[in-house]
Amino acid sequence: MDSGDIRVPAGNKRIAIYSHTHPSLTSGGAEISAYNLFRGLRALGWDAILIAACDESLRDKIDLGPNEFALPVRGGIYDHFYHISSVEVRRSLVRLLQEQNVTLFNAHHFLHIGIGAFSDIVSAGIDVVFTMHEFLAICHNHGQLVTRPGQTLCHGPSPSACQRCYPEHSRQQFAVRQSQFAAALDQVSAFIAPSQFLADKMVEQGVVAARVSIIENGVPHPARPPSSRHSRDNWRFGYFGQINPFKGVGVLLDACAVLARRPDLAARIRIAIHGNFIGQPAAFIDRFNAAVEEYPFLTYLGAYDNQNVASLMAACDYVVMPSTWWENSPVVIQEALGARRPVICTGIGGMAEKIIDGETGLHFARNDPADLADRIAQAADEALLAKLQSALPTPPTPIEMAERYAAVFDQVAKTTA
Template sequence: MLMDKGDMRQPQGRGRIAIFSHTHPSLTSGGAEISAYNLFRGLRAIGRDAILIAACDEANLDEITLGAHEFALPVRGAFYDHLYHIAPRDVRQSLLQLLQAQNVSLFNAHHFLHIGVGALADVAAAGIDVVLTIHEYLAICNNHGQLVTRPGQMLCQGPSPAACHKCYPEHSKQQFAVRQQHVATALTPVSAFVSPSHFLAEKMIEQGLPRERVEVIENGVPSVETVQERRRSRGVWRFGYFGQINPFKGVGVLLDACAVLARDPALAATIRIAVHGNFVGQSASFIDRFNAAVQEFPFLSYLGPYDNQNVAQLMAECDYVVMPSTWWENSPVVIQEAFRARRPVICTGIGGMAEKVVDGETGLHFVRNDPADLADQIAQAADEALHTRLQRALPRPLTSIEMAERYAAVFKQVASASV
């Protein structure tokens, strides 16, 4: 196990909480790992004895940056079964040994990726309470947990062995039935499930999660000092995209919207669109298309990856945050971060995005995969009175400490029930 200097102390007594993340924020800045890290920090801030365990492929161990009370769990992605979510036995054993060595009494996993669903049953069988936080639909959807069909890219209303076979004809209906049963069995010993949105919670309950064991706790974000507002150039409106640039985040829709905006030179002269993030899982052809768009449209710029600790200031330099995701989403941390920076959100009007952003009240919705409608919403947003009204209605997002307090209440219930 890779340990930081703070973890060389003797383990503390029972009551220690382990937060598991499928990767570390120093490696990738997706919403699940950021949420897990914020919870870990929040728990320690309220005096709870928490450690963070982040999966890291053996080949990348020299790239991870660990803080106090943080561990890296070496995993081997090449040997991971992504259909049935089965990890190598030695990875599962290493996880269990670390938990036992650290006297962990409650294991809160924010993913089962890299450790496999079977690890949850292993941990529970060792007498450690298990709480699973669900950030997407991987337990019921083989398409990266997005609930989007392929190749049609339609929103999936309800997976089944037959429907999943249509998406993945290389796997039989029987294989998907086995997958479904395998995952359901592995989740049986989980004491509680946490969902950051009601939308995701209901989707998972529809697929068999026991309602009485599902809690909804919003993703929290750290409090920040007052950020410095950018003085807007007269008549110029700034829109920012933040997050991973992966095939499900709708950046292609944003590029097509830029082409629509460019047809109106007067409007385009008042718009600035900045993309912040790193490319994940994108083809070379998409990256070429992206770079060509940046060259073609003077109002579009790519500002590269960003440190999440600086996102509040980066968002404060925009007037709006744009989220064009093409999947349901759950409870995007980007939305909470935008609200913290007091920035309205323009988003696809579906799923967890529509739950968090109220159309016409705290932001604007557009039709999924419709660049013309996105362009219309951007044009509509460039209005002082509307921006002021939306900004005034923005809710105060849950802080990391408030999130930690709500999780601590769930952990207490789980621990009491297991006595």
């Protein structure tokens, strides 16, 4: 386990923020949010450390800073159905928490440590606060609440419904999974959800509403607010994030095919995709590369350093988020608001909660590339852009987010004292 210069002021409570990976390895929303919170707490004077799971094969690639630790894990022996980790990983985690005199453990995921780790941590006399970023606790399909193979939105799981999605598992197995998660979550002192939508879904599935606080994801604000672009020879639309089907990249590619049939519009737009491929099949990557080759207005600009996201978004007129699952409170949306760029997004779930159609962005119908193409055409309008930008809310900073978390941590400490 690696650490930086750890300082433990006398009498100060020590908080551990757990992330299922480190931002130096991947740039998903959960790990970025956890890291921003860690830095925000440190800026407020809280004695916080970051613990990031790291597969043993990636130990030479992780870039740890002061007060940051890597928890070695082995993905090959992790049970992704019941979410059970090895005893060795769970013991290593508890030992690290005890060595560092941690009094509260804020998990931004249970991936790699397993859901049973919550009980281990509580048994060691350490409070657990769980920040929920998706629905993996109630949905085996990557926590998306989307059915297989039909890819329709799921409004609530059950052993029978889940077994229809995954016929290789029995209803009994899903019932056991549900029971184990319920028992583990009962160990949690407080829950945090970055959106009301996510909180409501989890309360429907048994999480006690009184234990849930809504705290929006905080993002760093640019030193200077990005200015609007002056030239409108081309309207620029940017996609930011992981490149995979459930983030709606396939929908965006299909929308490009629709736009290509409108040559006057295609000549006035540019669509830039920023992100990386993680674990995608060759067929999807081939399809992606073929679209970039076919459509002159579509460009792939590769992976990006999240520290540069504000300037990259400032080079666009709009940020496009075509996800096909509910989402929660996408960090990309928060980053777009910080960069003062309206968002064109799927009008469902956490996206619809964060972006108001016609006021702070535009909605399109889920899985409907023609409707997305229509919204892109609609967006290429000076008056509309000015209207949307003037109404954009300001997202919280990491310090403002940390202040709200600190209030929850204080309440937990008082309740369990």
